[in-house]
Amino acid sequence: MTRSSELSDRYRRLLRWYPADHRADHEEEMLGVLLAAARPGQVRPALRDSADLILGGLRVRAAHTVAAADGTGWRDALAVTGVLLPLVMSLGAVRLALLWRFPGYGVSVSPPNMAWDVRFAQTHPDWSDWAAWPLVAVVALLGARRLAGVGAVAALIWWAVIAAQQYVRYDKAGAIVSVWWPLLAVLAIAGLFAGPGPRRGLTVLGRSKTLLMAVGMLLATATVTILPVGAVGAERVFVIRTWAVPAAALAAMLAACSPVGRRLLALLSAPATAIVIMQETSAPGLYPSYSPVDPVTTLFLMLPICVTVFVTAALALDPAERMLRNPRRENRPGRPPVDRPTPWGG
Amino acid sequence: MREPTFLILTSLAAAPQHGYGIMTDVDRISGGRVVLRAGTLYAALDRLTRDGLITAGREEAVDGRLRRYYVISDEGKRRLAAEVARLRRNTEVAATRLGLSGGPA
Numbered sequence: 001m002t003r004s005s006e007l008s009d010r011y012r013r014l015l016r017w018y019p020a021d022h023r024a025d026h027e028e029e030m031l032g033v034l035l036a037a038a039r040p041g042q043v044r045p046a047l048r049d050s051a052d053l054i055l056g057g058l059r060v061r062a063a064h065t066v067a068a069a070d071g072t073g074w075r076d077a078l079a080v081t082g083v084l085l086p087l088v089m090s091l092g093a094v095r096l097a098l099l100w101r102f103p104g105y106g107v108s109v110s111p112p113n114m115a116w117d118v119r120f121a122q123t124h125p126d127w128s129d130w131a132a133w134p135l136v137a138v139v140a141l142l143g144a145r146r147l148a149g150v151g152a153v154a155a156l157i158w159w160a161v162i163a164a165q166q167y168v169r170y171d172k173a174g175a176i177v178s179v180w181w182p183l184l185a186v187l188a189i190a191g192l193f194a195g196p197g198p199r200r201g202l203t204v205l206g207r208s209k210t211l212l213m214a215v216g217m218l219l220a221t222a223t224v225t226i227l228p229v230g231a232v233g234a235e236r237v238f239v240i241r242t243w244a245v246p247a248a249a250l251a252a253m254l255a256a257c258s259p260v261g262r263r264l265l266a267l268l269s270a271p272a273t274a275i276v277i278m279q280e281t282s283a284p285g286l287y288p289s290y291s292p293v294d295p296v297t298t299l300f301l302m303l304p305i306c307v308t309v310f311v312t313a314a315l316a317l318d319p320a321e322r323m324l325r326n327p328r329r330e331n332r333p334g335r336p337p338v339d340r341p342t343p344w345g346g
Numbered sequence: 347m348r349e350p351t352f353l354i355l356t357s358l359a360a361a362p363q364h365g366y367g368i369m370t371d372v373d374r375i376s377g378g379r380v381v382l383r384a385g386t387l388y389a390a391l392d393r394l395t396r397d398g399l400i401t402a403g404r405e406e407a408v409d410g411r412l413r414r415y416y417v418i419s420d421e422g423k424r425r426l427a428a429e430v431a432r433l434r435r436n437t438e439v440a441a442t443r444l445g446l447s448g449g450p451a
Contacts, residue, residue, distance in 0.1 A: 022392065
């Protein structure tokens with residue numbers, strides 16, 4: 001092997017940091033530039049050149065990912081979160097207000113067997129953070145997305161203030177146990193400020209599906225959080241595994257039939273993971289304060305896991321779709337097929 | 347506009363250039379102060395092409411290697427001219443305040 005071809009091979013290995021379509025267009029051209037700029041007799045890329053190529057590759061990948069998001073349904077999925085999640089939060093606010101006013105089934109059971117949000121409803125010191133969400137949903141549906149976004153941010157900040165007081169003063173577990181809903185609030189804020197906005201979300205999803213999905217999501221979270229009532233140990237695990245998990249899997253399969261639905265599922269994977277972790281770490285005491293794991297430890301373990309789940313789902317989605325659509329073309333060099341999103345139901 | 351972008355557009359403003367030509371020209375324009383490496387250069391060319399400020403022009407093979415020439419677009423010229431005007435205004439104000447251009451000190 002000559003020195004030139006040795007250097008050329010090493011540069012080619014570094015150029016693998018670039019996306020396939022960029023390599024197809026520019027690999028030979030970049031190699032020519034790199035070899036022209038090399039010192040006489042050079043056999044290895046300089047450290048600064050290697051770092052520059054790696055960073056350049058990552059920058060091009062990131063730019064292509066953002067550009068590709070315009071055409072693969074991510075923006076529409078974000079728009080759907082902008083209309084769907086404020087509705088879910090609004091329905092959740094109504095539900096918790098009813099639980100607080102008519103505690104009913106939650107009162108007679110002792111705290112370890114009490115549903116999370118029943119206890120949350122009884123011990124939550126202030127309802128003003130939830131009260132903003134119906135207003136946010138109405139303003140978002142009227143088209144004033146920025147104003148709705150500001151309202152959502154204010155509700156989230158106000159929740160943090162209330163939860164911090166609750167944590168410091170009397171109920172550590174109560175402050176942390178419902179942390180999945182602020183994650184929904186973060187997604188709602190992203191949907192209100194970024195992307196095409198909630199009115200586009202309403203167009204993509206349709207009015208009836210929007211309402212149906214909002215009620216469905218509320219029932220799904222309510223079911224999981226109600227399950228501990230009166231159900232202990234193996235019985236609780238049995239109920240979750242035989243009813244809640246198949247129902248969630250069925251809903252996910254239905255949503256996964258469309259590109260926008262799959263991206264919505266990826267976005268919702270973070271709060272869904274938070275619910276699952278909270279459920280699992282609460283066993284066998286049914287409430288995190290009775291778990292051997294401290295609530296704050298649970299929180300700091302949970303957040304990176306939620307982010308990792310979302311990032312993995314988001315990064316794996318496009319390549320997985322391309323492979324499923326045309327597995328043989330995926331292995332060929334050259335520009336990958338362009339995604340053409342179909343509407344929600346397509 | 348960041349300096350590498352400004353220098354790349356300046357390099358292409360005179361005539362179409364290939365990648366290595368842009369690297370050496372930027373080195374010359376900046377008096378050796380800005381050294382564009384291939385990774386930085388092609389990330390910038392990729393972005394400028396997507397933004398419509400430059401286009402890929404003719405190709406030729408030199409010593410068995412592909413060489414592609416880049417051309418500044420009308421939009422690229424307009425953006426570069428706007429940046430030159432902005433820099434000139436700032437420079438004139440700075441020079442005037444420093445008493446370097448005969449203005450009031």
